[in-house]
Amino acid sequence: MIHKFKLSGMNIVLDVNSGGVHIIDDLTYDMLDNVEPPFDENCPEAVIKKLSKLYPAEEIVECYNEIKELYEDQILFSEDDYEKYALTSVASPIKSMCLHVSHDCNLRCEYCFASTGDFGGGRMLMDIETGKKAIDFLMKMSANRQTLELDFFGGEPLMNFDVVKQIVAYAREEEKKYDKHIRFTITTNGMLLTEDKMDFINEEMSNVVLSIDGRKEINDRMRKRVDGTGSYDRIIENFKKFVPMRGDKDYYVRGTYTKYNLDFSNDVMHLFDEGFEQISVEPVMAESSKPYAITDGDLPKIFKEYEILAEKISKIRAEGKFINFFHFMLDLDQGPCAIKRLKGCGCGNEYVAVSPDGDIYPCHQFVGIEKFKMGNVNDGSFNYDIKDDFARAHVYTKPDCVKCWAKFYCSGGCNANNYLYAGDIHNSYKISCEIQKKRLECAIMLKAVQLMDTAE
Amino acid sequence: MKHIKTINKADLKASAAKGGCGKCQASCQSACKTSCTVANQKCERKA
Ligand code: SF4
Numbered sequence A: 001m002i003h004k005f006k007l008s009g010m011n012i013v014l015d016v017n018s019g020g021v022h023i024i025d026d027l028t029y030d031m032l033d034n035v036e037p038p039f040d041e042n043c044p045e046a047v048i049k050k051l052s053k054l055y056p057a058e059e060i061v062e063c064y065n066e067i068k069e070l071y072e073d074q075i076l077f078s079e080d081d082y083e084k085y086a087l088t089s090v091a092s093p094i095k096s097m098c099l100h101v102s103h104d105c106n107l108r109c110e111y112c113f114a115s116t117g118d119f120g121g122g123r124m125l126m127d128i129e130t131g132k133k134a135i136d137f138l139m140k141m142s143a144n145r146q147t148l149e150l151d152f153f154g155g156e157p158l159m160n161f162d163v164v165k166q167i168v169a170y171a172r173e174e175e176k177k178y179d180k181h182i183r184f185t186i187t188t189n190g191m192l193l194t195e196d197k198m199d200f201i202n203e204e205m206s207n208v209v210l211s212i213d214g215r216k217e218i219n220d221r222m223r224k225r226v227d228g229t230g231s232y233d234r235i236i237e238n239f240k241k242f243v244p245m246r247g248d249k250d251y252y253v254r255g256t257y258t259k260y261n262l263d264f265s266n267d268v269m270h271l272f273d274e275g276f277e278q279i280s281v282e283p284v285m286a287e288s289s290k291p292y293a294i295t296d297g298d299l300p301k302i303f304k305e306y307e308i309l310a311e312k313i314s315k316i317r318a319e320g321k322f323i324n325f326f327h328f329m330l331d332l333d334q335g336p337c338a339i340k341r342l343k344g345c346g347c348g349n350e351y352v353a354v355s356p357d358g359d360i361y362p363c364h365q366f367v368g369i370e371k372f373k374m375g376n377v378n379d380g381s382f383n384y385d386i387k388d389d390f391a392r393a394h395v396y397t398k399p400d401c402v403k404c405w406a407k408f409y410c411s412g413g414c415n416a417n418n419y420l421y422a423g424d425i426h427n428s429y430k431i432s433c434e435i436q437k438k439r440l441e442c443a444i445m446l447k448a449v450q451l452m453d454t455a456e
Numbered sequence B: 001m002k003h004i005k006t007i008n009k010a011d012l013k014a015s016a017a018k019g020g021c022g023k024c025q026a027s028c029q030s031a032c033k034t035s036c037t038v039a040n041q042k043c044e045r046k047a
């Protein structure tokens, strides 16, 4: 399978199964519409005849031979022989956990998937006993894995920060006993980010996700305080203070774009201008009936916007400055192995979420959906059948994904979105797919620009 | 080559043979998380 596209004045072809990326001329671009394996020794007359209206015959033959050579090298039209690896993840250890320490929030963001913080289950904070049990669960279920991940999530986790601190202290003791190491991360809306919390987070957490949507008017339209006023002024100030204090530790500012700001490249640029270099701005996921939801009709505008964003980023880099937009990050050479790529997020199998009362779910987005409840850390119950179902949800069990050129970059999409908006974890959610594929094209293009520069 | 320029190693196949150790970070792609799409992840298998 191949996928070719034109972007920013370049013709690019991706060989899906080898991961090969090739920059091609117009002739090759057109020829690829006319040839496929098995390849004849010589360029077929029909192909020469068809293309000779536009290109000289000897060039056509030359180009055909190049395509054939790449095919023989298995970096163009290469075979898909990965399915045999698809089940290697069944029965894998659980090594990542999302800990919902607070089902309460001090903001009332309109688009919040957690129903303004409580996940539909009433406002609640996790107590330390449940937190400890969750750590015990992770220590046990991670079997021989040494490096574990634990994300403090909410609602707003800073509303239960004392418990966060106690959990970290407990986990630091436990990890020694088990000879493991936990990488902590935290996601916050920034409202309660005081200096002592910043210090603690910088000491203990390897990554922080700082939620802000971009321009003040955009942010404040969705991210409101309980009294209806905007959150921008408070959080931008806190984030601007916090990020330099992180030193070389990771952070992201992340925003959500909606139908109200389909010109979101301006929000990315706003965040960049405010001094942030690690930026993620992503589409809202919502029922199509919501006024801010992204619908099919918005896609052309969104595609254009990603192209504009890619151009802007290119320009910034050409000036020798650094910016990282999360969804354009792509490593064409040293990225994850093919096995990881066909498994994706690992939710429900390698990754689980734990609610304030200790219930275990496949991931943070499934929290509160009764039929996906896997067990509880307090009573030790755990449903391995659900784990198994999720382990078997990979690219090769998702009908749309098997046929999709983006499968080894997207890895079958988000199971939660698939369930919520397409009815089943195996069904792809079309709007996400289209956006994902566009982002990938932009990412491959940006990478191609970079690699061309270094090659020359 | 004159018409085609390959810009990467294209070694996804080789990665499968040696891969799958599961040491790398989980990779949520949804909008509410650090959203490592899988493709931008780091492999953590050492040699
Ligand atoms: S650490 Fe590397 S080899 Fe191991 S599963 Fe992850 S990507 Fe594959």
Ligand code: SF4
Residues within 6 Å of the ligand: A398, A400, A401, A402, A404, A405, A406, A407, A408, A410, A411, A412, A413, A414, A428, A429, A432, A433, A434, A436, A437
């Ligand atoms: S979820 Fe969509 S974009 Fe991703 S691999 Fe499946 S079909 Fe392709």
Ligand code: SF4
Residues within 6 Å of the ligand: A345, A346, A347, A351, A362, A363, A364, A365, A413, A414, A415, A416, A417, B027, B028, B029, B030, B033
């Ligand atoms: S199902 Fe979606 S939200 Fe849940 S971990 Fe996977 S990518 Fe993230």
